[in-house]
Every structure is written in structure tokens, then in C-alpha cells.
Ligand code: FES
């Protein structure tokens with residue numbers, strides 16, 4: 001049958017049951033994305049005969065002679081559709097993976113639908129932006145601007161990829177065109193939370209036509225590693241194999257099939273016959289540490305595998321303190337003692353994990369993969385498979401969202417094994433169900449906090465006792481534990497501190513790196529406890545914090561004054577400003593009541609002027625703060641290059657990946673500023689281990705402050721080289737000796753170097769040889785960034801619904817390099833945090849079975865669910881960052897949950913201790929708050 005797709009006729013032959021999305025992608029129509037394959041996210045939206053549909057649930061065989069329009073058919077970069085132009089100029093995206101679906105949906109809206117956009121766009125999810133920027137695009141608000149030459153820093157420059165993103169032509173991992181036939185991988189997952197494989201019969205699977213290989217533990221390379229990646233591989237325990245004979249969580253790989261199609265590979269998986277010895281399992285961190293508990297990694301040792309106590313299921317532990325805690329608490333005028341807990345959260349990046357691997361003409365392994373850390377993947381793949389790193393190339397195209405989830409090596413190892421076994425090009429793409437059931441989540445934590453203070457409100461004692469469920473493997477289970485109790489504790493001055501923290505193996509799915517890297521969970525507990533302490537002391541919560549936060553000159557102490565010796569103040573301190581900004585914002589009248597789904601809430605109710613009998617809503621205000629180091633500890637390296645080209649442009653090589661964090665844009669701004677040109681003349685070549693020099697990767701908010709500094713240093717070096725060469729050329733032209741430092745004024749301009757009244761163009765400069773400069777940065781010393789969040793909430797007593805009416809965050813990010821981009825990072829982080837504060841939770845049953853395995857059961861914020869976050873910037877300049885900037889992509893997430901929780905406490909008079917604050921939990925709080933309350937528990 002025939003289809004007309006974006007103006008081209010396609011002859012297609014759909015498979016029985018095939019949907020339009022996969023049919024289009026098989027024919028190279030890559031503007032159609034996969035976010036869920038279940039009709040929930042809108043990433044696959046196309047116009048079918050002019051009507052927007054989700055291509056992933058549209059049967060293909062019914063579409064003979066239909067006309068399909070994707071984002072690529074709506075317009076081009078040169079001639080965009082007005083909606084595409086608006087999305088580029090707002091800009092209504094960050095990673096951009098949702099954008100092709102959004103522009104198609106928005107292009108079909110009439111005025112009425114546009115006015116009722118919360119309903120019209122319910123089928124489209126954006127995980128990055130927090131939706132304000134998308135609403136701006138719909139309203140035609142332009143927030144980007146063009147920068148003048150040499151003056152790009154501080155301007156809201158558009159992303160270099162903006163037009164490609166809005167026209168659906170930007171390449172993500174699996175969009176790269178190929179000429180060779182592709183094989184696909186499917187995986188058989190463990191049906192048991194803990195079991196030993198005693199036998200596998202692969203014969204029936206291998207006999208299925210179209211199957212090329214069946215991979216099992218017999219093919220395992222025999223090297224233990226961790227899926228979590230860091231600069232030093234010794235930061236994580238070696239507890240994982242490509243294929244293990246012991247299965248430690250439901251869904252863990254038992255075997256994999258490589259076949260001509262996904263369907264055949266899945267059919268072959270169903271033919272595998274596996275015999276298991278079922279082992280006792282443990283799913284609770286307390287039970288896991290008791291004597292006699294099933295041990296997950298008893299076959300490993302502390303010395304060799306870096307597991308703190310294998311005989312107690314503890315992968316990492318920290319216990320220590322300063323002073324006599326119990327005596328200090330006993331002597332305190334006021335004390336607080338509470339235990340808070342947080343649930344599992346999915347990154348829910350719209351692009352799922354995926355890798356395509358092949359051998360190039362020289363037999364080198366090439367992995368195209370959705371990763372935040374291409375160089376770390378290259379090195380670990382080489383380590384696990386015994387390859388020379390020079391024989392491995394890892395390329396990350398634009399990544400469709402990360403949030404820490406792509407700092408894991410989840411698909412690359414299996415694809416490598418498949419490529420090495422078959423010699424063919426092999427692709428492995430996670431489904432959305434895989435993302436929920438086998439991809440690591442944010443660590444669930446239980447945090448007990450004890451605080452003491454004197455009568456004046458000065459902290460006298462602080463105890464943080466944290467235990468976290470790292471699941472079956474310790475990927476990031478060490479780093480997250482240490483980080484969770486670092487800046488969260490260090491941000492307060494207190495003479496007596498004690499920290500107890502343990503990271504515990506269970507037979508649950510693994511936890512991993514997540515935006516904030518553990519801080520958010522502990523900040524939730526400490527900032528809730530600080531709020532309670534303010535109530536005990538009858539002190540304003542802002543005032544209590546002002547009396548106790550560290551100020552420049554204070555040591556940053558967790559349990560040892562010397563432990564964070566490369567964290568520096570250097571005069572950049574904006575926490576005081578952030579507190580002032582949020583306090584002022586919360587004092588101002590509420591500007592408007594955001595329109596959201598749910599029970600009606602009108603202005604009169606908010607203002608307390610509603611008639612009697614309409615008082616179902618309770619209102620409250622809360623605040624919380626957080627600090628975060630501007631880059632990860634123990635080394636984060638970036639080496640970058642800048643090269644002048646004859647056409648007056650610059651080519652930069654940088655290792656960091658772009659996944660919506662905006663580093664690419666900022667990198668062009670830094671280089672353009674140093675070289676007196678405009679960002680559009682800077683071409684970025686990034687995240688390809690062959691095309692760039694080593695970079696640890698884009699995590700820990702390091703893209704701006706580490707790679708950015710390396711690039712800026714390279715650009716300054718190139719500036720020097722260009723001016724020196726121009727002076728020599730001008731001296732030769734004028735038959736004089738080289739013009740020295742006291743010679744005519746020299747400036748690098750967009751089209752060359754001006755020396756006095758002469759200009760030496762790029763082509764003439766380069767006639768003397770290439771002009772390339774290199775820069776590097778080793779990620780130390782580090783600085784501190786601060787965030788303060790304020791929330792005003794309404795709690796609907798009859799249902800327990802919490803509605804955030806006002807979300808405001810002040811951030812100390814140093815020099816603001818790109819205001820619109822920074823605003824977007826804060827809004828996106830706040831929206832993601834509101835989701836995990838109020839409803840997002842990966843739920844497991846008592847046997848480790850995930851019961852929330854789709855967007856329908858795991859709710860992420862939609863456009864109608866979150867208010868706009870008011871974003872305020874502190875005015876600081878950090879000498880340690882590039883042009884005074886500090887990082888700010890994880891930080892906005894951390895103070896949101898406690899600010900909202902403190903507002904709920906203010907509204908109800910009862911404190912929430914558990915995240916997410918779902919309706920049923922808050923309803924129980926409401927019952928507790930009622931005068932004739934009985935114990936309803938669990939809130
Ligand atoms: S709605 Fe089709 S991929 Fe999500």
C-alpha cells in the first residue's frame with residue numbers, strides 16, 4: 001500500500017499488527033519519536049489526514065492512501081511553520097525529544113483549543129521544561145535574543161540546534177542513518193527476585209528463523225564491573241556482570257536473543273527454557289541488615305570488590321561526628337526528633353536508554369548510545385571486554401533527557417557482546433516498561449533527624465541517621481550515600497554534629513544517580529526538621545535559617561573540618577540574597593490562582609473571603625534551602641579545543657554530551673565572547689570519543705563549570721595565537737620588525753584580527769598554518785551554589801489534594817550566562833520535584849515486583865499539573881567558574897519537597913513525613929488534624 005509522508009510517496013507493507021510509528025521509523029522517518037509506545041506521552045504525534053494522532057497506537061494496515069505529516073513535513077529550518085518558529089524562539093524545549101510531537105499537536109490547534117490548552121495538550125508530556133516555556137511558545141512569546149560580537153555572555157542566546165529540533169531533524173541516538181542491515185536484541189528477565197540459574201536450554205530459540213545468536217552466562221566475559229560510571233572506576237563496587245548465574249532482582253538479564261527483528265527476538269526469548277533454584281529474598285533495608293538475612297553479594301570482598309560489609313548487605317557506610325551528641329541534645333533549650341522517608345522516583349527521560357553498536361571498516365567497535373558519559377563508557381567497555389580503548393569509539397548524539405539516569409551503562413555492554421559475537425550491527429532499545437522495571441531509580445531513603453538549639457535559636461546539636469535502599473547492585477550506592485549527607489549537613493553551622501549513613505543491598509531493582517545525587521532526600525528531612533524547630537522556638541523560619549547557615553569563612557563541616565578541603569568560598573556567596581528574595585516574594589500578594597484540574601478553587605477561597613460553607617481548602621506557606629558543590633569531588637576532567645577556520649568560524653571539540661542541560665549553547669557563548677565573534681559562528685563537535693579529547697562527562701552539573709572553563713581557556717589561548725600571528729603578518733606587510741606589545745591596538749573581530757588600521761582575515765591568518773588551541777580543567781577547587789524555594793499551597797481537606805499555588809525559587813548561580821536557559825533549568829527542576837513531592841512513585845510489592853510500569857500508573861506532571869515557578873537570581877560572581885558562573889542543573893530540585901511539605905504542615909497543623917505526599921497520605925494527615933482524630937497511620 002502507499003502512504004504520503006511529508007509530501008513523499010512511500011510504498012509500505014505493514015506487518016500484521018504493526019503500528020504507524022514503527023512503520024514510519026523503518027522507512028527512515030525519524031521525526032517520529034518513541035517515548036512510551038502506549039499512547040501516553042505524545043512524542044510520536046503526527047497529523048493523519050490533518051488530525052493529530054499518536055502514531056504508536058495507530059494501526060498501520062488501515063492507512064492505505066493516507067497523508068501523514070510529521071514535524072519534518074510542517075516546515076524546514078529555512079521555512080519553518082509559525083509554530084516551529086515560536087518553539088525555537090521561546091524556546092519551548094530543553095532536550096527537545098518531545099518537541100516534534102508538540103509542534104505537530106500545536107499546529108493543529110484552533111483558537112478555542114489554544115485557549116483550553118491544558119485539555120488540548122494533555123496527551124503530550126515534557127519532562128524537562130516545567131511547561132512555562134512551552135506555554136510561551138504557544139503564546140508567541142520570544143525569550144531568546146541575538147548576541148552582538150564578543151558580547152554573548154548574559155544574553156539569552158538560542159540553542160544552536162533549535163531549528164533542527166523544532167523541525168524534527170535533530171538526530172538522537174537511534175536516528176542516525178544507516179546503510180547496513182540491523183539486528184535487534186531482546187532480553188529475557190528474571191521472574192524471581194533472587195535465584196540461581198541451574199540450566200538453560202537455548203535450542204528452540206536458536207532454531208527459530210531470523211535468530212542470529214542467543215547469549216547467556218556462558219558468554220559472559222568474566223569481569224565484574226558497575227553500571228554506575230565515575231571518573232574513577234574505583235568509586236563504585238565491582239558487583240555486576242554482563243550475565244550472572246545469580247539473579248538478584250526481578251527483570252535482571254537471564255539471557256538475550258539477537259535476531260532480524262525485535263518481534264523475532266522476543267518470540268525466541270519465549271522459547272528459552274530456564275531452570276532456577278529460587279533463593280530467599282529480602283526487600284527491606286532493616287531486614288537485610290539483620291543476622292541471618294539472605295546475603296546478596298556474600299561471594300565478594302571489601303578489599304577486592306569495594307563492598308563495605310558483604311556479610312551485612314551494606315555496600316557503603318559512614319559513621320562519625322564531632323562532640324558529644326547526646327549531651328548536647330540534653331542541654332538544648334529546644335529539640336526536634338523526626339523520621340522522614342522518600343519513595344522511588346523514575347527519571348522518566350522521554351528518550352529511553354538505547355545503544356546501536358557495529359564494527360567499522362578497521363574492525364573497531366563503534367557504539368552510538370544515549371549516555372551522559374561517552375568517555376567513561378568507552379573505558380569501561382574496554383575494561384570489561386579486554387579491548388584497547390583506542391579500538392572503541394563511543395558517540396552520543398543529542399540525548400533525550402538524562403537527569404543522572406544516563407550516567408549508567410545499561411545497554412552498551414550487552415550490545416558490545418552481541419556485536420563481538422555476530423560481527424553485525426546490533427541495536428538494543430529499552431521500552432518504557434524497561435525504564436520503570438529495570439532501569440535504576442532515585443534511592444529511597446529513611447532519614448532520622450535530631451536537632452537541638454539554644455534559646456536564641458542557634459543550633460547546638462545535629463544528628464542525621466540515614467539508610468538507603470540501593471537495591472540489588474551498588475551502582476552509585478556509595479557516591480549517593482556520601483553526597484546525601486554532605487552539603488545538606490555542611491550548610492548549617494553547629495558545634496556538635498553526627499552522621500550515620502548506610503547504603504543497603506536488597507532484592508529490589510537497583511537505585512542509581514538521580515538529579516541532586518541523594519541531597520534531595522536528606523534535605524527534605526533536615527529542612528522539615530528546621531521548620532519544626534522554628535515552631536518549637538516560635539521563630540520565623542527564615543530567621544532561624546539566617547542564624548544558622550554557614551557564611552564565608554566558616555569551615556564546611558560534615559563530620560570532619562578538613563574533609564572538603566577543595567570547597568572554597570572565594571567571595572561567591574548568595575545564600576543571604578536568596579533567602580531575602582524568596583521572603584519578599586512570599587510576602588507579595590498571590591498574583592493569580594493557577595488553573596489546574598481538580599476541585600474548584602477560586603480567588604475568594606484563597607483570599608479567605610469565600611462565603612461560609614466553602615471552606616474545604618486549607619492554605620499554608622513553606623520555605624527550604626539547599627547548597628550544592630558546583631562539581632563532583634575527586635576530579636572531573638575536561639580537555640577541549642578551539643580551532644579557527646578560514647571562513648571566519650570556529651570549530652570547538654568538547655567531550656560533554658548535550659541532553660537538554662544547555663551546555664552546548666553556553667559553550668558557544670563562552671568561545672564567542674573570548675574571540676570577539678557571535679555564537680552562531682561557533683560550530684560544536686561534541687561527545688564523540690574520536691572527535692573530542694577526554695571529558696569525564698556531563699553529570700554533577702559539571703558541563704558549564706568544568707568543560708566550560710576548559711573551552712574558555714582554549715579560546716583565550718587561541719585569541720593570543722591569532723593576535724600574535726596577525727602582528728607578524730602586519731609587520732611583514734609594512735616591512736617593519738614584528739609589532740610588539742607597544743605597537744598598534746589589536747582586536748580579534750568576527751572577520752579577522754585588526755591591527756591598528758589594518759585587518760588580517762582568517763584566510764590570511766590560516767595561510768601560515770593551522771590555528772588550534774587546547775584548554776583543560778581538572779574540576780578543582782570547587783565552589784558552592786545555593787537555592788532557596790518558597791511554596792504557597794492549598795490543601796483540599798475532603799480529598800487530600802495538595803495544589804501548589806505559588807512556587808518561587810531564588811538561585812545563586814554566579815554570573816548568569818544565559819538567563820532564559822537558567823530560568824528553564826530552574827523551572828524544569830522545580831516541576832520534576834513537584835512531581836516526586838506529590839505523586840510520582842515507583843511502587844514495588846512485597847516481593848520486589850514493580851506495579852507502576854507505565855505513564856498511566858506512574859504519573860509525571862503534565863501541563864495542567866504544575867504552576868509556573870517564579871525564578872529569581874542572586875547577584876554574585878564566582879571567581880572559580882567560567883566568567884563568574886556556577887552550575888545549576890541539579891540544584892533546583894533539592895529544596896522543593898521540604899518547602900511544599902512545610903507549607904502543608906502550615907496549612908494542616910500536622911507534618912507530612914513521607915514522600916510522595918499522595919492524596920491518600922495527605923487525607924490521612926487531615927484526619928489526624930481533626931479534633932476527633934484516630935490513628936490512621938502511614939502519612
Ligand atoms: S504516545 Fe506514542 S510514543 Fe508515547
Ligand code: FES
Pocket residue numbers: 092093094095096097098099125126127128129350400401660
Ligand atoms: S524538552 Fe520536553 S522532554 Fe525534554
